[in-house]
Amino acid sequence: MDDLNRILAETMHDAAGQAPAGVGLLADVHGRSRRYRRRRVATLTAVAAAVAVVAAAVPILTVLTGRPQHTTPPAASAPVVPLTPTSAAPSPAASARSRPSSQVTSSSAKSAAGTGTVTLTAGWKAPTFPYTLPATDGMSAPVGSMSGGNPVAFFEATELQHHADVTITVSARKPTFGTAAGETARQVRGHAGTLRTVDATPAKQLTLYWKESSSRWIQLATDDTYTPDQVVALADAMTGGAVAVPPPFDLDLSPAATVTDEVSASRMVFRSPAAAPGAGGFATVLRKRQQLSGVNRKVGGRDAVLTRRTGEVTLAVDVPDWDATLQITVGGGLTISDADLLRYAAGVHVLNRSNPE
Numbered sequence: 001m002d003d004l005n006r007i008l009a010e011t012m013h014d015a016a017g018q019a020p021a022g023v024g025l026l027a028d029v030h031g032r033s034r035r036y037r038r039r040r041v042a043t044l045t046a047v048a049a050a051v052a053v054v055a056a057a058v059p060i061l062t063v064l065t066g067r068p069q070h071t072t073p074p075a076a077s078a079p080v081v082p083l084t085p086t087s088a089a090p091s092p093a094a095s096a097r098s099r100p101s102s103q104v105t106s107s108s109a110k111s112a113a114g115t116g117t118v119t120l121t122a123g124w125k126a127p128t129f130p131y132t133l134p135a136t137d138g139m140s141a142p143v144g145s146m147s148g149g150n151p152v153a154f155f156e157a158t159e160l161q162h163h164a165d166v167t168i169t170v171s172a173r174k175p176t177f178g179t180a181a182g183e184t185a186r187q188v189r190g191h192a193g194t195l196r197t198v199d200a201t202p203a204k205q206l207t208l209y210w211k212e213s214s215s216r217w218i219q220l221a222t223d224d225t226y227t228p229d230q231v232v233a234l235a236d237a238m239t240g241g242a243v244a245v246p247p248p249f250d251l252d253l254s255p256a257a258t259v260t261d262e263v264s265a266s267r268m269v270f271r272s273p274a275a276a277p278g279a280g281g282f283a284t285v286l287r288k289r290q291q292l293s294g295v296n297r298k299v300g301g302r303d304a305v306l307t308r309r310t311g312e313v314t315l316a317v318d319v320p321d322w323d324a325t326l327q328i329t330v331g332g333g334l335t336i337s338d339a340d341l342l343r344y345a346a347g348v349h350v351l352n353r354s355n356p357e
Contacts, residue, residue: 116272118282118336120344124247124254127263129153130170131218132241133234138163144245146263149277153243157225164203164225166234168218175209175219186228188235195228206231248286248354252347255282255334265355272333281332284348286356290325292318299345306338315341324356 129144129151138159145152150171157163169175181196186208193210208231209219220235245263255270261277262269271281297304297315304317312331319326328345330336336344 116333116335118255118330118334118340119257120253120340121256122253124251124260126247127151127245127260129168129243129245130240131168131238132243133166133168134237134239136163139166142243144243146245146260147278149259149261149271151245160225162225164223167221168238169221170212171217171219172215174211174217175207177207181207184228186232188232189238193232193235195231197224197228208232208235210235246353248351249284250349250351252349253344255336255344258282258334265353266357275332279332281330281334282336283327283329285327285329286319286322286350286354287325287327288356289318289320289323290316292316292325297342299342304345306341313338313341315345317345319350322350322354322356324350326350 127144127146129142131153132142133139133155135141138157140156140158142153142155145154147169148171150169152170153168155166155168157165177196179198181198183197184195186193186195188208188210189212191210191212193208196207196209198205198207203223203225205221205223206226206228207219207221209217212218218235218238220231222231222234226234247263247268248265249268251268257273258270258281259273260268261271261280262283266287267283267285269280269283271277271279275281292303292305294305295303297306299315299317302318302320304315307314307316312329313336314330315328317326317328326345326348328341328348330341
């Protein structure tokens with residue numbers, strides 16, 4: 001035991017001599033602890049960064065490997081655009097680019113062979129009314145217009161005691177009427193005619209009509225300020241003339257190969273020669289100003305909305321100096337390209353005689 005105790009005592013004495021001083025012991029322990037902590041944090045950060053890279057790489061890899069080999073978008077049919085579109089309508093060129101070449105060729109051939117495609121020509125020749133009445137102090141000079149393809153002359157009464165407004169219409173067909181009336185036969189300008197009397201207030205409406213030639217009918221409408229004999233006398237007094245039909249617009253361009261169907265203080269309408277009178281087709285109308293929605297074009301620097309629907313295209317142009325909206329509609333079997341429609345609209349000049357409807 002003495003030897004064992006001696007060996008143990010010597011060992012403990014040697015260990016005590018090798019132990020660090022008490023003053024720096026605690027600092028050494030804290031330093032080792034901080035070094036271990038920094039290593040753990042660095043390790044975790046590296047691991048987290050690696051995880052983040054892997055996580056980010058997974059969807060990217062998935063997208064790349066899942067992407068189809070052909071990225072060309074499939075052809076799409078043109079959308080139906082509402083009357084007040086919220087976005088620009090696709091141009092025909094863009095639609096053509098999205099179609100296979102065989103379809104483009106077929107469509108182009110069809111348009112070229114079609115009879116309803118509108119082309120534009122310079123200016124517009126105003127029609128005339130072929131008759132006039134003798135000038136009188138009680139009646140103003142006639143104002144010409146067109147309605148349903150028929151030339152019309154309006155003679156306004158300036159003195160109402162002995163005169164009444166007179167409207168004379170020339171047509172290629174026998175007039176038709178939607179109201180019941182009393183009718184009497186009258187001889188007019190050497191032709192058999194009919195005088196219709198509609199019992200209305202404040203004055204009875206009188207209409208005398210007759211067949212002037214094999215291709216021309218004439219009707220003269222007024223009221224019972226005139227007696228039946230005086231109405232016939234007015235018709236007999238008609239002479240050949242050329243009463244101008246004043247348009248509401250000056251046109252730089254007009255639709256070629258069409259018939260002027262209507263001209264008034266607010267509108268000009270053209271139609272195909274094969275269409276019935278009054279069927280419409282290419283209409284330019286000055287309307288009271290409307291709020292445009294979905295502006296997608298400019299015409300002469302003014303806001304405009306171009307809308308295409310099946311069988312019809314409409315271009316509405318803001319005309320702020322007239323507090324009006326110019327509306328151009330092409331339909332009724334007629335078609336026109338966007339470019340030509342915009343060219344036509346840019347050449348429409350509102351005249352002082354215009355009156356927005």
